[in-house]
Amino acid sequence: MSARERKITYEELFEACEQFEKDDWAYDEAWVQAKKFVDWRNLDSLPLEEIENRVILFLNRWACHLPTQTRLAERIKDVYRKSVPFLQALDGEAIQDIDFDQKKKVENNEHRNSRIMLRVFQNFYSTGYHFRDVAASKVLHMVNPDLFVMWDTRICRAYSVQKSPKGYVYDFIPLMKKKANEVIESYMKNKEFSREKAVKALNEFRPLKTLAKLLDEYNYLTYTRES
Numbered sequence: 001m002s003a004r005e006r007k008i009t010y011e012e013l014f015e016a017c018e019q020f021e022k023d024d025w026a027y028d029e030a031w032v033q034a035k036k037f038v039d040w041r042n043l044d045s046l047p048l049e050e051i052e053n054r055v056i057l058f059l060n061r062w063a064c065h066l067p068t069q070t071r072l073a074e075r076i077k078d079v080y081r082k083s084v085p086f087l088q089a090l091d092g093e094a095i096q097d098i099d100f101d102q103k104k105k106v107e108n109n110e111h112r113n114s115r116i117m118l119r120v121f122q123n124f125y126s127t128g129y130h131f132r133d134v135a136a137s138k139v140l141h142m143v144n145p146d147l148f149v150m151w152d153t154r155i156c157r158a159y160s161v162q163k164s165p166k167g168y169v170y171d172f173i174p175l176m177k178k179k180a181n182e183v184i185e186s187y188m189k190n191k192e193f194s195r196e197k198a199v200k201a202l203n204e205f206r207p208l209k210t211l212a213k214l215l216d217e218y219n220y221l222t223y224t225r226e227s
Contacts, residue, residue: 003158003223008179009186010202013218017206020217025225027061034058035208040142043080048073055139063152064135072129076139079127083120087143090116094146095173095212096180096199117147118169125165133163141212149176150216158223180211 020026038054039046046055051073056066066072089104093113100114111119124136133151140148151172156163161172187198202211209217 002160004160004175007182007186008218010183010190011186013183013214014205016218016221017209017214019221021206023221023225026217026220030058030061032208034142035145038142040139043139043143044077044084046077048077051076059135059138062134062138064131064138066130066135069129072127072131075127075129076131079123083123086111086116086120086123089113090120090144090147093144094199094210095149095177095215096184098147098177100174114169117173118165121165121168133165133168136165137168141216145210146212149173149212149219151219152224154224155219158219176212176215179215183211183215
């Protein structure tokens with residue numbers, strides 16, 4: 001059975017997340033530190049030194065291979081600033097519930113959620129200095145951890161997803177929505193919980209970690225580390 005077709009249960013998800021936290025190659029502590037000590041919702045206001053020493057360093061610990069340069073730090077701030085209205089339009093959205101066709105007004109124009117996500121992904125994808133699709137997914141996850149799921153080349157290969165902005169928004173993210181709901185349904189069935197109670201329990205399984213982050217850890221253990 002292909003990775004796309006294989007259903008994920010909450011037990012499999014939890015087991016993968018427990019293994020992830022013990023895996024030295026997963027750099028779980030780097031994520032925790034970046035989550036706690038970087039104000040991702042205000043990247044455009046951070047000093048350049050903090051962008052270099054915390055944001056770029058975090059991305060490089062996760063193998064993004066970015067140059068530690070002031071020019072890149074400036075560019076990240078500029079891209080974030082340009083993306084703020086679109087990111088704000090996605091506030092409150094979560095991977096399991098997002099309606100990709102819902103329209104919202106951003107800068108006096110109506111856009112579907114899918115188009116808004118594509119816009120912000122393309123913005124970061126175009127940052128330059130080797131900052132491409134993997135780094136874009138990581139930054140967007142840190143900015144909106146309920147919605148954006150990180151990816152990498154091996155995860156794309158496993159799910160047969162094209163590694164591009166459109167591949168991320170129109171294929172990978174809808175697939176992750178499907179996987180999130182598989183996990184939720186398995187939890188509801190096993191625990192006899194309501195959907196609301198199951199989602200709350202899943203998001204509280206690990207401190208700081210959302211369901212979108214748990215899906216990333218499952219993907220990493222199942223496809224990145226096993227490849």
